[in-house]
Amino acid sequence: FKQKTAYEIYQCDWSSDVCSSDLQSLDQGLRAGLAGLVALALYLLFYYRLLGVVAFAGMSVWALLAFALVTLAGSAIGYSLTLAGVAGLVISLGVTADSYIVFFERLKDEIRVGRSPRAAVQPAFKRAYRTIVAADVVTGLAAIVLYVTAISSVRGFALSLGVATALDLFVVYFFKRPVVFLIARSERLVNLRGFGLTSAAAADPLPGEAP
Helix, strand or coil: CHHHHHHHHHCHHHCCCCCHHHHHHHHHHHHHHHHHHHHHHHHHHHHHCHHHHHHHHHHHHHHHHHHHHHHHHHHHHCCCCCHHHHHHHHHHHHHHHHHHHHHHHHHHHHHHCCCCHHHHHHHHHHHHHHHHHHHHHHHHHHHHHHHHHCCCHHHHHHHHHHHHHHHHHHHHHHHHHHHHHHHHHCHHHHCCCCCCCHHHHHHCCCCCCCC
């Protein structure tokens, strides 16, 4: 009897009659994810300034697309977002933030060697995108293996992680790249004190250089 009851409780969040405790945990998980998004955006805004705004906008686009895909999956295949799925989204939020940091640090490298921001964007993105693709492919493969070998709610974690990681590649190429290209073409924006890269590049010397 006890074993059966425990099984029914475990299965509760997959049925139409969702336990109130599971709903509360899911709500807390979503709130934690939103808080993490805001805290991460504030850090990027503090460190990269104008480009931090680009990062926040890109992560907001990523979050909206992820929410839209979860909604579509719910109506199409009956997918239910669980606490494990929220955990997958939160982890993939860190993956998305890494993509912005890699790109911006590559930009700093190019500016430190004497290139203008406009001339630095193309080679910086080319170098950064290879790193981003490699990292996202590894994460995606791990999500696939986890989805195939796992059971129950762990599959929700793997599915959310894999889909959100694929979205990262989409947002990086079709949002972040063109927006940063447009900003770098504007002399007025590049010369702003709050641009965030020229000052940071001057403050962080290349390895081996004297501070």
